[in-house]
Amino acid sequence: MYRFYFKCESDSLMLPASPSYFKIKIGSRNKKVDIVKLGEVGIIKTIGLREMEFDFVLSRNGFWQGGYGNYEPVHYLNKFREFKNSGSPITFIVIRMLPDGKRSFDTNIVATIEDYTVTEVAGECGDFKVQMRLREYIPFKSTKLSVDDSGLIYKNETLRDTKEVSRTYTVKEGDSLWKIAKTQLNDGSKFMEIASLNGISNPNLIYPGMVLNIGG
Secondary structure, eight states: OEEEEEEETTEEEEOSSOOSEEEEEEOOOOEEEEETTTEEEEEOOOOOOEEEEEEEEEOTTOOOOTTSOOOOHHHHHHHHHHHHHTSSOEEEEEEEBOTTSOBOOOEEEEEEEEEEEEEEOTTOTTOEEEEEEEEEOOOOEEEEEEEOTTSOEEEEEEEEEOOOOOEEEEOOTTOOHHHHHHHHHSOGGGHHHHHHHTTOSSTTOOOTTOEEEEEO
């Protein structure tokens, strides 16, 4: 079973059902050039950004999973639109649970929502089929360069820092919010802050595999 989790700034969302497939494409930046008397030559460059593609169904009948609530399809569609329009990267997490209940490796990537397609099928009124494509995001700094009268180029100022993506923590067996606040934030008394960030009304109701926002 897969659990797909999106985190954008202070907001979060888990898909209500597992996608039918999940594909990760590792991009290539290698180039091919023609050299006189030598012919075609390959130039190897660093690895490209990862691209992720998957599709899923948002059903009018709902599908409760992992305690994240049972929402109408329009709730998810509105969230996707907000995330894409935010101008911020998202934290994208895939949790893989094996049939025997054990947990396989997780995917945890900072990414951008590149595009998604929403399809309604005749005869299935109220159900939406969504195809989504994400691309890995690498934080960077942008610096302004200036040229003085002598022709020297120098750094003038840093224009901006890219937005920081909030930290997340995946709940393990035996965890409590107080323990998580103590180990991750060095202050157990901040457990209610974590509860508030994640919309948890009862701090005792957390479970292994749950992904929490623990602040920036």
